Amino acid sequence: MAPPAAIEVLGDSDTTGITIPDPLAVPIRTNDILGRRRKTESRQWGTAAPCDTASFRLKSYAGKPKAKRWDHILTEEAKSRKGSSLKGAAKYLSKPGLISLGGGIPSSEYFPFEELSVKVPARGHFSEEETRKTGVTLTAGKHDLANGKSIFDISTAFNYGQGAGSAQLLRWLTEHTELVHDLQYEDWACTMNVGSTSGLEAAFRMFTRPGDMILSEIYTFAAAVDCATPLGLRVAGIPMDDEGPLPEAMDDILANWDTSARGARKPRLFYTVPTGQNPTGCTQPASRRKALYKVCQKHDIYIIEDEPYYFLQMQPYTGQNSPDVPPPASHEEFLKSLVPGYLSFDTDGRVMRLDSFSKVLSPGSRTGWVTASQQIVTAYAKAADLSTQNPSGMSQLVLFKLLDEHWGHGGYFDWLIHIRMSYTARRDSILAACEKHLPPDVVSWNPPMAGMFSWLKVDFTKHPDYPAESIEGIQDKIFLGNVDHGVLLMPGSWFYANAEDEHDTLFFRATYAAAPAEKIEEAIRRFGESIRKEFKL
Incomplete structure (x- = not known):
């Protein structure tokens, strides 16, 4: 009996088949990603292959509105960029039988790398000890694509690429x-960068001009x-x-922006770190x-959503000596x-949302x-083509082997749940230390959620x-006293958006990301001693 018209049967591997609902009509689940992917050909994965998010989507966005145009906000620099004309010719490299004497692309014959191997955690066995004992070694060869072993290999990844990044990894990022996210308009797109700081600098150049103020x-x-x-x-x-x-x-x-008093036209850009904000948490x-989004609509403000800590959202804080909240069950x-997210x-x-692997996998991946909307992503990718180009091909290859071929989307979510619980434990350690060692009549805090x-x-x-003594003078005394007591915390004034504004609060930022629990407690104990001495308690 044939399946209903709204269902199709697709191969999940060489030996199995799965029956899935129409991928254009139902929510996506991690375990049916492979069945939803469009059929591909090996030539679309070649060196410097052009790629577009729209070709990797798993759902239909027909019926959703188009994004607004942002010509009135984009700078002349952004609008004048034409991208790399030489990279534009790369789309012809996929033509069967083509002999290229055009591009300045070196032959992989002269890459002194035959294999690249990395040992990574098996899915669900994420600790360092487990990885040492039961970790899986992933290996990429030089010509895996030509030999039919993989769609990404050394000869491709280690060569020149497009500003948008490799098609192989961009497909995974699009699916992720x-x-x-429950995207609400039709023409959204993704493009890669070399990290969020680079992405922010590019955004500033795209949306502002010298003399502007941002929010x-x-x-x-x-x-x-900086x-x-x-x-x-x-x-x-x-x-x-x-x-x-x-x-x-x-x-x-x-609403009350005074151009003369501010010395700048009304802002067009709002930069925010919405989750686990640095420095306030x-x-x-x-x-x-x-x-906030409605305010931005009212005043036609463009939003830069910087989200490096988005997946470091933690379990609810229930207080000391309370039972731990179990991890998400699915x-x-x-x-x-x-x-x-916005x-x-x-x-x-x-x-424009900036995502990064820096806080959840490795900062060195860059x-x-x-x-963002297709208009903005296209402008961004053109700038990248002639500046940072694409992220390191070596990094992209390692990430692809880990995220696409090894863990898959489900394994990556398992990893994110693992680090969620690990950061929850670290957060709880610093809060316990604060309750134990800090004088509550002088120092106060709120439990961070992320x-x-x-x-x-x-x-x-x-x-x-x-x-x-001024607030700044007291802050400096506390800071130096902390150093004398063998602990370093960052003064809040180092994070002022505008140092010229008046401030009537005094903060210090402590991080619980790197130190083990016993050192976190010792650091807070020393801070408590420093405060008591400085305030003569």
Whole structure:
């Protein structure tokens, strides 16, 4: 009996078949990705092969609106870029029988690499000890594509590539984006970059001109300010509470923008780290994100959503001596537990999301990706073609072997759940140490829901030298006292969006990402000693 018209049967491997619903009509699950992928030909995976997110999508977006056009915000630099004319010719390399004497692409015959092997965790056995004992060695050969062993090999990955990255890894990233986010417009796309800091610098060049101001949290990622300053940009800080920037404050800033007083035209860009924000550790709930998005719609502001800590969302904090919250029981439960990103309710295409492997796999991979409207992704990829080019082919090959051929999407979610629980334990360790060793009448904090940072507020008014001593002076004394006690915490003033603004709070940032639990406790104990000495408690 033939299957119903709404069902198709596709091969999952050489020996098995699966029956799946029409991939254009139903939600995606990790275990049916292979069956949903479109049929491919080996020539589409070749050296410097052009690729487009639309060809890798698993769902249909027909009926959804098109993104707004952003010509009025894009800079002349961004609009004038034509991309690499030489790389544009790469699309002809897939023509069967073509003999190329055109491109300056070296022969892989002269690559001194025959094989690349990495040992990685088996799915579900993620600890270092388990990896040493039961880890799996993944090997890429030089000519695996030609020999039919893999769609990605050394001869391809180690050669020149497109600014968008390799088609092989971009397909996986496109699928991952669909699994995680409920995209609301039709012409979205992904492109790779060499990490989110590079992505941010490119975004600044695309959307701003020297003399502009951009919007961000009043305390923001220090490197973002350092990146903006040489481009002639300044940052207008938006007041925050424990849930991030205040929408009403942002609206008030924009509605009453005084070009003469500010020395800059009204901002066009809002830069935010919504999850586990660096430095404050705060996570914007969905309601706050939607309210801020509405303010951006009202004032036609474009949003840079920087999300390196998105998958470091942790289990709810239940307090000391309370039973641990068990890990998510399924991938669906894990994904449902994540706060929706701006991308999931962006109907205008006014969000550029920056994702990265730096915090969840390795900073040294120098591989991240951008999701935005096709117009913005095309402009970004043209800039990359003539600057950073694509992420390291060596990194892309390693990531592809791990994520696509070994773990698959389901294994990657298993890994993310594993590090979620590991970071939860580290977060709980630093909170326990704070409760045990810090004087609560001077130092206070909120349990972070995500990320790597604990934001410790110090009541400077309790300092014996206040008000004769300034906040900055008290901060410097505490900082140097901490160093004398053998502990380093970062002063909050190092994260001011705009150092010229007046600030009436004093914070220190502590990270629980790298040190083991016993060293976390010892560091906080030393900080407590330093505070008590400085405040003469």
